[in-house]
Amino acid sequence: MLELHVRKTMMLHVFIVAASLLDILTTVLGAPEKSKISAKDASIPDDLSAEVNKFGVPRDTPIAFLDGIQAFNNLQPIEKCRVHHISRASWTGALIDLYQTSAESPLIFLLLQNLFRSQEISALKRTATEACKFQQEDWDSLLVYVAAFYDNFGNYFTYGMKKFVPRVSSSKLECLINSTAALAKQAGESASSLQSLWNKTKELIYQLGSRHQSLAFGPGGITTYFSSNCNASDATLVKDFMVSKNVEAWNSRVIKTFDTQTGQPKYEIRFASALATGKAVVVDELKLGVAIEYKGASFTFTRGDFKQLLVRVNQQLTQAKGCLASSLEKQMTDELIRSFRTGSVEAHKNASRFWVKNKNPVIESYIGFIETYQDPDGMRGSFEGWVAVVDKAKTAILTSLVNNAEKFLPLLPWPREFEKDKFLKPDFTDLTVITFGNGGPPAGTDAAINIPNYSEIRQNDGFKNVNLGNMIAATLSAKPLQYLSESDAKLLQSHRKLVFDTIVGLHELLGHGSGKMFHEFANGSFDFDISKLGSVGKFGPVKNWYKPGETFETKFGRLGSTLEECRAETVACYLGLFPQVLSIWGINRTAAEQHSYMLWLEYAIEGLEGLIQYTPETDSWGEAHDQGRFAMLRVMIESGVASVKSLTGADGKPDLLVSLDRKRIPTDGKKAMGEFLLGLNFYRSTGDVEGAKIFYDSYTSLKQPGNEEHIKWHKIVVERKKPRPLVVQPNTVIASDSPSACQTIKGAQQCFFEVHLKNYDGTAEGMIQSYLDRYTDTSLEKDLLDLANTDFKSFWI
Known part of the structure; x- marks a missing residue:
């Protein structure tokens, strides 16, 4: 009863x-x-x-559950308090992703x-x-x-940018x-x-009209980073203007209108902030609300985008300040709050500097407008917030890789002058993720992060690498092997977790963490000596570099995302051939050759599967990593290492078989992959966009004659596509009416609210229930509706 x-x-x-x-x-x-x-x-x-x-x-889409209960239960009350409030901030901010995806x-x-x-x-x-x-x-x-x-x-996949219904x-x-x-x-x-x-x-x-099928500039797609009447030409003009003002676009959107009397185009560049524009407001030395003429158009900087949500994010971050472990964490949180309140990118950079300095914490977290994959211009970040518990045992292996990094960097195929002046040793931690608030959390070999993404901080202050250990574990079993012989599939399946660990470690630390970019500064000085650079193989002498106000993001735009991911993947593929590197993971010299073979097999099949993200009608790619992996497969094929054979599968349908010439990997394969990697790094270092595009298109643009076979492969992999797994995440829940979870801190007893972790089944029903439990505030949903209605006409197609 x-x-x-x-x-x-x-x-x-x-x-x-x-x-x-x-x-x-x-x-x-x-x-x-x-x-x-x-x-x-x-x-x-x-x-x-x-x-x-x-x-x-697809109805057979695999759904995994993210298990973090043991790591969470081992935390102290103050740590659970921090996890809870940053989780709530992350999930609240993640609602911004809805508006960054589509108007509806x-x-x-x-x-x-x-x-x-x-x-x-x-x-x-x-x-x-x-x-x-x-x-x-x-x-x-x-x-x-x-x-x-x-x-x-x-209603668009964040991995591939395609619509689903x-x-x-x-x-x-x-x-x-x-x-x-x-x-x-x-x-x-x-x-x-x-x-x-x-x-x-x-x-x-x-x-499902042609414009609604993918995220891209019109008329080939939709985007809500720009109003619906903008196209790539508008984006170029906006980018040129922002570079001229030395303004970065990370937390902004663009709304285009026209002067009702003159017809002059007017661009509002709106920054995300809890505060509205106000009068004579200055943010990062930039005056808001003032029209500026540039190349026949009018530009105005404003703020207040997503203000209803960022107010709530800051409320949770403010509560989190009561349960932080160090002064660095408090300084970082203060700068995050200032950034979200005012719209200041510089404040978020300051927060990132404090975060980089905060070594070996028990709890890791990061939040803000981070990854630029979804912006067709490659400059604006989608909102992301996550919090995780450091796994000390698994982190020990990654720490060993960091400690040996300076020995391994000279193995890369570029001259010393193309490497950073000093390698700034980062934290590299294996994490048990409790919350990842973002559309489509990372999975598989993508479940690792190298941040911050601000290039000047990475080069001058350092960075951190994080391996999302339980995210990899949750999704690995749902990632089936295709296009391999029975023996190769059996071999790779039995060692796949170790192969993933190797790839992720090398990709993040020595891929994203390597390579120097050459800059000229406003005072006429340089951070390189051109007289010492000489000529770099077939790529010639250095004739280009980053001018004042230019960054990798502003120079390369969307091309930059795939170019950099390809560079990091290729570093992992190349360094995976060196036994001294593989020894970090306990792989002895006897087993090293076989491990290198399996690593190259993994990249070969992922390169072939990556064709799913290619669109022949527009000769474009929907996902940065997959475009890069296909380029690597092309390198393997052209070097004589890899071959792809068309055949009839056991089901009677067209199929493909990938095979590698094992003996040629350490010779012809290594030489070709090294030459390809040298080119990627050369164009990144020098900021040579035109050269980079020609070079990269030669591997990934399939509209050119001679690619007919690749188009046939594309049709087959699309027909045999396996759905990417979804991930059900837990919720943190306050389980007491008053602070009752106590511990002694610096000789004094402190008490916090009891926080529990609520788990759900790895099913569609579990996913739905987790979101119903995650968002229960009716006033929040009213704010969501108000925000949606405010700009619907600007972004609706």
Whole structure:
């Protein structure tokens, strides 16, 4: 009887929360309205079309659970306190990713939260089955779509930048929305907001017109880093203007309008901050709200983007200050708060400098506008926040790699002058991730990070490498081996974790951590001596360098992301041939040759699988790492090491087989990979964008004659594509009404709220429940709706 009473009480609470949220949304949205998208553009499939099947989320998408319970339970109360508040800050800030993905993503998020909060999932399934004729595959398709949406914080995959849609017809989904609304009305609840959200989003959920299929500049795609009336030419003009003012774009978006009288284009460059522009405001020596003329256009810097969310982020960071371990952590947090409050990039750089100096902490965390993969211009960062516990035992191996790095750097194929003047030893830690708040958290060999991304800090102050150990473990088993012989597959599968560890370590520390960039400064000085550089093989003498105000990001734009990832991957591939390097992982000289073979096998199949991210119609790539890995496969093939054979698979369908000439890897393979790596580093060091593009396109642009076979491979790997795993993450929960978890700190007892870690099943239902539990504040959802409506017209296509 007690259990029945508790369940009834919980259901009543659910309906009360849903009712209050529905009332709020109804006030903002008003009555349901017909979408303003024309029938010509809508193309909503009533029955599933081939296009929907192509872009639908596969029902067999693997879903893993991120296990961090043991590491969390071993923490002291002050450490659990810190993990909780930074987790809450990270998850709140991650909602910004919705707005950085598509105009409709925040509204779809609200729709899904309301739909699945309206009743328990089992009851919702019963409604779908009985009232809307859902078959089991329809229901499974809906759940996996919702799980993918939550995992990516939007309706585009962050890995590959392609749109995804439900594999259930819009008529059935609409029936479920209406039936749920009808049940709410029967219970005396308002339901118009649920239907209004559906009416605003239903066309855009299923829209698969040519512009809606991927994230890119128009007319080939969509982006919300720029208003919908911007294209690549606008981005170039904005970039030139920002470079002229020595302003970086990390936390900004661009909105283009026109003067109503003169027709002059006007660009608002809006920085993310909790504070609005105000009068005569100066941030980082930049005056806001003042129009500046440049090349026939008007530019104005403003701030206040995502202010509702950043206010909440700072509230959590402020609470985290009460449970920090060191003065460096407090200084870092103060600068983070200042950055998010004012929009100052310089404050975030200062926070990053303190973070780099904070050696060997128990808890690692980083938060801000970090990775630029999603911006088609490659300059603006998506919001990301994470917190993790350091695994001291596994970190010992990575520390050994750091301590030997200065011995290994001279093995790289470029002259000493192309290496940093001094190697600044970073922390390199293996982490048990508790929270990774960002669309599509890293997985597999990508589950490691080298940060900060500010090039001048990396070169002058240092950086950190972090290996997301439990993220790799969670996703590795869901990453099947393809395109190998039975013997090669068996060999690689049995050693794959060690191969991954080697790749990740070398990629992050000696890949991203190596190489110098040549700069000229405003006072006319240089950080290099051109007379000592000489000629670098076939790439010739140095004729270019970074001028004052130029950075790697502003020079290379989106090309920079894939160029740098390819350089880091190639460093790992190249150094993986040296026994003294492999000994760090306990691989003796006898086993070194076989390990090198397996490492090259891994890169070869990942290069082939990477063709999934290539789009023949536009000769473009949707993912930076995969483009680079395919270039590496091309190097292997051209050196005579690798071959790809077309054949018929066991299922009777076209298949491919990758094989390597093991004996040629340490000779022809090493020489070719070294020459390729030298070129990548040369163009990065000198800032030679034109040379880099010609060089890189020769490996990755398939529109040129002679690539017909590669296009055939592309068709096969697309047909045999395996879905990328989704990851269900836990939630931290305050489990006491007052500070009751006590410990002695510096001779005095301090008490904190009891914090628990709530786990979920590695299923679509588990993913959905984790997000329902993660976001329960109805006022937050009102802020999300206000923010979505404010700029919808600027970004809606």
